[in-house]
Amino acid sequence: MEDVVLGIDLGTSAIKIIAINEEGQVLAKSSVELELIQSQPGYNEQDPESWFLAVMKGIAALLLEENMQDKQITGVSFSGQMHGLVPLDANQKPLRNAILWNDTRTTEQCQMIRDKFGDTLLTNPILEGFTLPKLLWMQMYEPELWQALDVFVLPKDYVRYRLTGDISMEYSDAAGTLLLNPANKTWDKKIGEQLSLGDIYPKLVESHEFVGNFTEEIKQELGLDYDVAVFAGGADNACGALGAGVIKEEQTLCSIGTSGVILSCISDNKQNFGNNIHHFNHVLSNVTYAMGVTLSAGNSLNWLKQTFFDNENFDDVLKLAAQSNIGANGLLFTPYLQGERTPHGDAFIRGSYIGLHGKTNKSDIARATIEGITYSLYESYSYMKKNQNGNNQIISIGGGAKNSFWLQLQADVFNAEVIPLKYEEGPGMGAAMLAAYGVGWFDSMEACADTFIAYGEIYQPNQQNHKLYQQYFEVYQQIYQQTQNLTYQLLNIK
Template identity: 45%
Template sequence: MGYVLGIDLGTSSLKGLIMNKAGQLVAEASAEYRIDSPAPGFSEQHPEYWVIAFEEVITKLSFDVADFSAKLEAISFSGQMHSLVTLGENNEVVYPAILWNDVRTTKQCAEIMEQLGDQLKEITKNIVLEGFTLPKILWLQQNKPEIWAKVQKIMLPKDYLAFVLTGNMACEYSDAAGTSLFDIEKHEWSTAICDKFEIDKDILPSVVASLAQVGVVNEVYANRFGLKQDVKVFAGGADNACAALGAGIVNEDYALVSLGTSGVFSSFEPEIVNYQGKLHFFNHVIPDVYYSMGVTLAAGNSLNWFKNTFGKGLGFDELLADVHTVAPGSEGLLFTPYIVGERTPHIDSKIRGSFIGIDTRHELKHFARAVLEGITFSLKDAQVLMETAKNKKFKQIISVGGGARNTDWMQMQADIFDAEIIRLEVEQGPGVGACMIAAVGNAWFTDFESCRDTFVQYQKETFKPKKDNVANYEKLYEVYREVYPATKNICATLTGFGEI
């Protein structure tokens, strides 16, 4: 039985998963790398970090799996989105990759929206944000013209790694959609956007489907790792699209909620929906469909902050041990998780978090429960936008990340989202989606639906909404939605004081 390799090129580490045709995880390995910050707000990596990490991961996997070199058939990728890789005349890196979490481009974002505005939203279905690729290009043009003059090719991180492996340059639709340069409906780089900002389309790689084979592992790497056959390399996908695929979301009846440092609520979209920039809307790795995504900037980060500030010395299990003894609504205590600003549906860098309704009854357990409820309400904002636009209701929501490890939080999600919540049997994140792309691309399966049935398993225990809790949370959610407009101006003033 052969193997496929899924490479997840993340922000702080690269992870490799080996899976076989039965959908079994055979082995995994990871390697970390640093994020460089040469100035406040800057977040950079040299692409060589990713290559070194890839070589380290392959070495580990070759050691752990005796027949790896003989049975590896295909490789694909999941990659951090938006980050800008710039290559010169001989395909050398001319400037460190500017990462998705770099915030130096606020000025450029304002310029783009001022000059293109509604046209940009019409073409890309998104507003431009600091994380996206186009404002990074403008920053280089304006601040490093001597570097920009050397640029012969622009790439995204996973595509650069595929280029190193195969010698071929390509970018697939789901990652291209996050650049603010891509026409989502036409599946091509936008001439209007490129012309407006003096970007020669020739410096952009060709765009292909996620299942497209971009080449085979070149002779150098084949010899180095003792590969016994040509190993096909498939284009792969953006990390959020791969995460949704790896969770088995292959139709519009299901949604994904991911609770990491930030929080994501995403859903499958069979056709174009114009959310006017309130949600991210991108091409999917699944052919000819899309996905939408809402983001809470501080999901797990809010809980970490709360624990470190008010629960020093406590583990998460201890901190949350008594939240089940508190009724839904935390006895009138409400938390908004805007501690680092917010993304969906309020694109507001100055809004800040709140505890509303504090009185002398409230103990640590009330505050802890309120934090969990507030994070979930924030993600419900995205759910409401999606369900309202499509006049539908999700049948099930798959929960991954930290929120899936606590049963009390799982029940809160079921009650607040008013949907059945399920968990993955084995949670491996976007790397499973990358493996699935390699498996379908390699003709192990005819489509992603049949691959999902083999590669994705769910736990038997599910969490169903409780009618009384749903009713209480519906009322409380309406109160939650009043907090942002009520505190927006106050927070904008207070953040000014914080800068003194």
């Protein structure tokens, strides 16, 4: 029988699983949708057990695929949505629904942390999405549950526990809690002591580390008569970077999904970039990465299509955008539909079009929107490059990598080579690579990447175009300051 590994991606909307053989071929896929629990505005939760049940359903469906009939699962690893709080009691049972990364109830707790520690903590900004504010919210508003708290884990850690019985957290996900020191890779328990957290920390492991086998109960339920090795896994952004081959210092990833991410590998664990640039541990032992986030990247494009181009598909919208000129005939768009993360960290700022005039047409509006999304990502990239040298090369994934016009626009704006993947599988590929390395198929992650990842055409920057984009970008950067107060006034009109 041929051995395969599984990459399990625990997202917010679905569990996605891929099966890959030693040659890097994706043999089968499955997907199971997840439900979001929103009891009131700003609250986003999920039942941890629903993740486990979805993973079991997804694996069972995968095993029924024709390509899997003569295959044996030798290893499994995970990519997981970050930051979500899963509080467990002494019997390792969830005390409540998980509070997710996109839950915004913790503004009060973020301010408490800032009052005590300043605007950054362990080189990271203090934002509602992180795990520490969620712990403080539970401590303040659910004291009975807090008293029963024995240990906290993150989403994929809970699923891994249900499959193996092992309670642990790996470094790339732990870095998103605001409690892990990225430099020495230990829990900063002094912070916890100042906040009266108690001893609630799980043990820490490496992303590629073996943490156990499927339990006998799990094997029986799935109809398996062999052991399946389980490896710790990684945070979704780190696994997405690994799955794109972004694993070495100075390599950069541009990911345009619902949100947008610029991620760049670094070696200086003590750098503090400021400007709401995040700093997390990678899934590779000695690599960290800086990351900037645009909250409404692909989401801005979705809004554009639904609002102005309901009868066209996305390719049609991008073709229209290509018919306009650089700068969209003097029109700029800021993608602040849901506030903005990097660099402003402002949940209340809203988007705008600046420069509308009597001859503005639909092509200009489409191009300005695409350019505005790209400018926001370039803003993160430019802050990171101030602290780095060399390698102006970006691996592009997600919706922005599916269109040659947008890929060339990225190259021209960033003034960097932009390269898409030939075959894109997202964070699940990174998870599968961790399993492949864990079971010993490869001597290094670099060797694994060489086998599993293939790249497409290289888009070279046009220097004249970049100089023109740079002028528009410098105006774009001024819009936030000019519209911030106006936005607040609009939001406060009763």
